[in-house]
Amino acid sequence: MSVLPFPSFLDDVKAKGLKKAVFELVDESMERLTAGMNIQDIREALRGEPASRKPNPRLTPHADGFWLHMRPSYFHADMTGLYPTFRLGWLSTYLVFFETITGILLMVWYTPAPGIAYEDMVNIVTRVPLGQLMRDLHRLGAEAMVLIVALHMLRTYLTGSYKKPREFTWFTGVLLLIFTGFLSFTGYLLPWDQLALWAVTIGASMIEATPPAIVGENLNLLIRGGPEIAANGLLRFYLAHVLLLPVLLFIFVGVHYYKVIIHGHSLPPKKENIGEDTAKRVPLDKRVYFIPDILTSETMWLAVTTLILVVLCIWFYDAPLEHHADPQITPLGTTAPWYFLWLQGALKLGDKVFWGLIFPGILLGVLAVWPYLDVTPSRRFADRRIAITIFLLLISFTTILSYMGLAKFGVATSADAEVLYEMTFPPAHNRMGELLPVPYNQLVVGMYTTRQIAAENDDPGNGSSAVNAFNQEVETIMVATADGNATLSLDAWITDLLSREDHLAISGLNFTTVPADAPELKQVLEDFQAKLEAENTELYNGWGGIIISQNQDGLKRADVLVSWDEVQLESGHPVLDENGNVIPVLDANGQPVRRLNRTHIFIHEDGAYFAN
């Protein structure tokens, strides 16, 4: 007789008692949820005990369940150690999901429009709780993903795991590498700061160079949505980053992993006979079962890796956010992120079409079809000397190219512009201008000159008298005006330029020594002098000045000047005479032509530049 007018759970309760009925209900639910394992099976698995019933319930989730249908039910014991895979494939997949999750979270607070994107970034780091952590995790995860995916490829190459029958797996892997690179490239633009805009502009201009011109120009327009990267470009990059590339990535991760499982993980090279592939035929004594061993191991590594990433982001890593993107100002020394430095270096070798497009194209093309070129049967290191040599050569070449990609290599800027830049540039790539980190209270209002340091380098007591002598000097040295019709004292000339063109309210130059309670300011002046000395051929008879003034409450202005005698230059380098000396340029009266370059920045007491 049913309790209710229809059969129900209550009938079981009536028949077996509440406790037993509930237990059986839970047990059955567990078996359904896990597609084959009830409470007893799970308990046995987690305790490391053998299965107590047949067929082995730990294999049913793989046969019947969705989530585990693509995971193998057992692995070869020789594949479960750190060697040969170093877990890099697993780590790559982890990072894909990690980036997806952190990315989706960030999407909630981000709008891909030039007027809003940067504001949203500032909002995320200043007004969204744990927003900065989320952003740092996403950025660090991206850099880690590029690194791990590249290492995974290198490992697969070294162990020859691309050989028959896994050629197509390798091919899809190279595609995944390319997608990862593009994900990184498209994501780079989204913060819409100076770093984003200019790094991506440089990258996009390589696409513009694709020959023939009609293809390159139209590809460029397609990607940028216009002649320059603006609202359309940002939207396209955003859509590529959150829609197109993730879809492609997920499709090909699916194909890639399917192929891995179909052929089985390749074994360490020396464990197999040459030319054989026994990965799928795993002897019973070499089987490590997914449930419980691999599953618990992967879950553990998930927890460990997440902890490591969170620790790194909380204490060691800060994603950069520079000034708002400004199409009118190109920062000196824009570099690509480290994984594209090799490309930037390659571009310095010569023609940009060859080195920027053809060379990487050939490289990636050969990489993709490598398994179809290298058809030798052996995967053992001793039998693959040529392949491994090619590998090492390529690594060396890429490393050298990466070094060449750095800003300091091969980019000619005038010495004065470079010195001024190094004194004042806003935070970029974890560095900033020398003046910025000086504590606000040590930016004492006044005018200071490197002549003080030059004198003190000879004798520490000479500073004060050198500065006094210098004040005399700037009153007496005469320079010609721009139209050549009159002469002004150096003092008057500089004061006029600073007040009229730079809108600095001064009526004359009056240098003093750096106060004793401003040691960091003194250090900056010393660094300034050192930079001038390093360039003393181009900046002949050069001296530097720092003028600090109060602009508003809590806001100071620092004008940095460099003045020197002009010398003859050829291709940006000073011409030397037969004695190895520079050749000063003289005006109509036989006097050296005095040059001046200067820049100014503002520093607020809450600018917190030390924190960067």
Added chain:
Amino acid sequence: MFERMLIGKMENRVTVGIVCFVGTMVLLGWASINEGGRMLALEETYHARSIEQGAALFATNCTRCHGPDGRGLAGYAPALNNPSFFGHDFFPDITTQINNLDSDKAALTAELESVTAPPTDERRAEINARLSEIDTEIGSLSAERDPQLQAAVDLGYNPQKPDRLQNLGWAGTSDAFVLTTLIHGRPVSINYWENGAMPAWSQTAGGPLRTDQLEDLTAYVLNWDKSDQWTLDDLFAVKQFAKEPLDPDKFGGGELPDPIGADVASILTELETVTGDVARGDALFHNQTVSQVRERLACSGCHIQTSNGTGPMADGMWTRINEVRLQDSALAGYTPEQYIVTSILQPGAYLVPGFQNLMLANFGQRITLQDLADLLAYIETLNQPAS
């Protein structure tokens, strides 16, 4: 060692996993606790950096009118670094008292002038007596305050109305005031600032700056606020106060003269009665002043000085008209003045070869006879050799 699982025993794997997971949760919790303070500090940092950016923009773009220290420039633009701009009253008690007296006065005057309930003679006398009392009180209060502010009063400061935004009837925040003023400029101020109106700065209004740059400028300007710490020295350091055009006749309100229309024949006759001013024509041509109908003509926008643009270039225009244009059979019988007047008032009538019919056709509604005479006088000086 690397060829087997790093952590072989199940219990150890479970332990490590749980420890790491709990560790992550603890770290996230710890980070969350600190978030409030961190976010506040970082927000201040970004605000500080915004002020720095604004300072650089101000130095480049604004100091030539608002002064290097933001204290204004006589005849160019009012001070922003200015207690009045931020609504500071140095004598709030007196201001309040005078305001109260003024409202009493207004109420009594209304009663005096009431038509529906005219006061009795007795009451009238009372009111008048009280009114003169009030005037005396206001006078003595002003006499107590104003001499202390004389230097500022001489420059246009009104001690009784010290709050700029209130005087304008601005109901929003000072933030919004500065930002919106930057966006659209003050085109109307051409009427009472002789050296030109404040231009629009936002890219949306045709100016050069982005919205984030305008916000940086706003942060910089507002950073001048000293709230209660303003001193009289700050007030006396101001070189130019804001102007309030209260006198319509004086500041260009009221009726404007009629524009000339497009009847070239009668205009040519009338032109003989006026003398053109070359300097004013030059200023009109180059958008440095407005026509008598308060219109910006901006001829130089299309007639660029030394190169062809949307229209033929300015230099050599008179020469070309005489030596080239009038040789065209379509213009047989035209005098140079007739050609120019027709070109301005009926631009579609004749097109210089190589140019399209893009010149505005509404100049007849935008200039007076004098404006036209001045323009003609200027164009006659464009007699550089034809190249």
